[in-house]
Amino acid sequence: MxxxxxxxxxxxxxxxxxxxxxxxxxxxxxxxxxxxxxxxxxxxxxxxxxxxxxxxxxxxxxxxxxxxxxxxxxxxxxxxxxxxxxxxxxxxxxxxxxxxxxxxxxxxxxxxxxxxxxxxxxxxxxxxxxxxxxHAPPLSPTSFARQKAMIAARASSRLRAAATPAPATLRHEARAGDVALRLDAPLSGEFFKLATMRLSHRRFDGGRAEALPREVLVGVDATLVLPYDPRRDRVLLVEQFRSGPARRGSTNPWSLEPVAGIVDAGETPEQAGLREAREEAGLQLDALIPIFEGYPSPGSSTDHFHCFLALADLPREESWRGGLDEEHEDLRLHAVPFDRAMSLAQTGEIDVIPMLAMMYWLAHHRARLRAEAGSDAA
Structure with a gap:
């Protein structure tokens, strides 16, 4: 030394x-x-x-x-x-x-x-x-170059979380010292990371839960965008193979989802959504309508989703290929009538929870959006 x-x-x-x-x-x-x-x-x-x-x-x-x-x-x-x-x-x-x-x-x-x-x-x-x-073993310059974007995105997610108001009108209002955690081992993984840690937190009875062993997938913030054409009453669904369902043993690991992607370091969630719409679906969007944001699986992951609706022009009911080759994306895009998309949700063919939540949000606001767009069927 x-x-x-x-x-x-x-x-x-x-x-x-x-x-x-x-x-x-x-x-x-x-x-x-x-x-x-x-x-x-x-x-x-x-x-x-x-x-x-x-x-x-x-x-x-x-x-x-x-x-x-x-x-x-x-x-x-x-x-x-x-x-x-x-x-x-x-x-x-x-x-x-x-x-x-x-x-x-x-x-x-x-x-x-x-x-x-x-x-x-x-x-x-x-x-x-x-x-x-x-990191253990230490990252080589080559490994760091490969992982830098995700390391930066994770850091940006933490900064965004610290800057986002967390209302507490019903739930416990967290105070300094309520939570403490320490890593038991270095983060593992090359894209997402797995954190093995000991967690302590305040209990509702006033005591403390101490040194609880926990594992959390350290992900990033992501933006999800559901394109919707209110005049034609069509939505755009993104089909792709997913490793999660495959690892679980699903008989069909191809999923129907919204446009989605990581919020890169230096981007806002809105900027990420507009970029992903261009890259995945070839859509040039002007603005996004906020739906909601939150944690899809707070017990096991840091992932945080920013969900938006996009008013889009979907002139034909069709399917086409999308995504970026350099990101190894193999996507199929489907522009389908809203009623068919809802039937897919009800039969279980759409089985991705954020997509289901966004579809039901659209169902609630659909008549208003169609009226504002001047649809004759509104």
């Missing part, structure tokens, strides 16, 4: 990121690395490049305990950091040698702007950094 002082800069010089990686508070002396500059896009880990007359601002941190250093090393491996030693100028003291880790510099790029990074993804990166450091 290295016992060198560390010079941290860029994201690691931010308290939230450093603490997420090392599980220790950031405690360092202001320091400067002369002869170098930071370059890179505001959503990237910056590269350290040699530049005469330039200075990188950061902090000099004392050698870390073994466990914290192991987490920092895992973080560095995933991001492709290379380490070297150099002399840094310390505030109020003599220059000191320090260990420095940074991505291998590529082609010269724009100067990295810490303020722009904070505004763009500072809070999200702290959550991402914690997941990266938690």
């Amino acid at each position: 290295s016992m060198s002082d560390l010079f941290v800069f860029g994201p690691l010089a931010e308290a939230a990121t450093f603490e997420a990686v090392t599980v220790r508070p950031l405690d360092g002396v202001p320091a400067r690395l002369p002869g170098y500059a930071l370059t890179g896009a505001p959503d990237a880990d910056p590269s350290l490049v040699v530049r005469e007359g330039a200075v990188v601002e950061g902090l000099l941190v004392s050698p870390l305990p073994e466990a914290a250093r192991a987490r920092l090393d895992a973080y560095g491996v995933a991001l492709g950091h290379e380490t070297f030693k150099a002399q840094v100028d310390c505030e109020g003291g003599a220059p000191r040698m320090a260990e420095i880790g940074a991505p291998k510099a590529g082609a010269s790029g724009p100067d990295w702007d810490v303020a722009e990074w904070r505004d763009g993804q500072g809070a999200r990166w702290a959550l991402m950094a914690g997941e990266i450091a938690d």
Whole structure:
């Protein structure tokens, strides 16, 4: 284990990121690395490049305990950091040698702007950094590149959850300290993740349930869109093979669902819905009508669905292929009359709960939507 002082800069010089990686508070002396500059896009880990007359601002941190250093090393491996030693100028003291880790510099790029990074993804990166450091074995740069989008989407989901009001007029109003959880093992999986944890929470009798063993599938926020043509009274159903029913042993693991997709980092649920409608079904939509949002399986998954109706133009009753080849999507789209879609719901051919809920919402509002669209049959 290295016992060198560390010079941290860029994201690691931010308290939230450093603490997420090392599980220790950031405690360092202001320091400067002369002869170098930071370059890179505001959503990237910056590269350290040699530049005469330039200075990188950061902090000099004392050698870390073994466990914290192991987490920092895992973080560095995933991001492709290379380490070297150099002399840094310390505030109020003599220059000191320090260990420095940074991505291998590529082609010269724009100067990295810490303020722009904070505004763009500072809070999200702290959550991402914690997941990266938690990974065992450490993620390779190739594995991280493959998983980065999902790691970012999970972080964005957590930020969105923390910022969303949670009304409590009937249910318990959660307070600080009501819930505590800790991981028993690193997250497992390459797309979604499985969290094995110990959970404690307040009981209704005023006591506490302590150290309950729980497993939760750590998913992401997703947007679901039900396209509906009110003038022709048609809905669009998306058919695709699903691994969940297949693993359960269903005799038919092809499902009929709404348009759906992950809310990528930096997107709103509405933007994700408009994008997915283009990608999956070739629909150019102007706006979405909120239906509801919530957890489809709160006992076993973090998945959170944002459900919308889209007023669409579906001129023909037909089926066609859809989806993106680069995302390995094999979709069949069906534009069918509303009454037929409802019969599929009642016979069990539509057996996806969010789709059923959205169909029954549409049934309740259908007459109004048809009247507003000027349908003669309204």
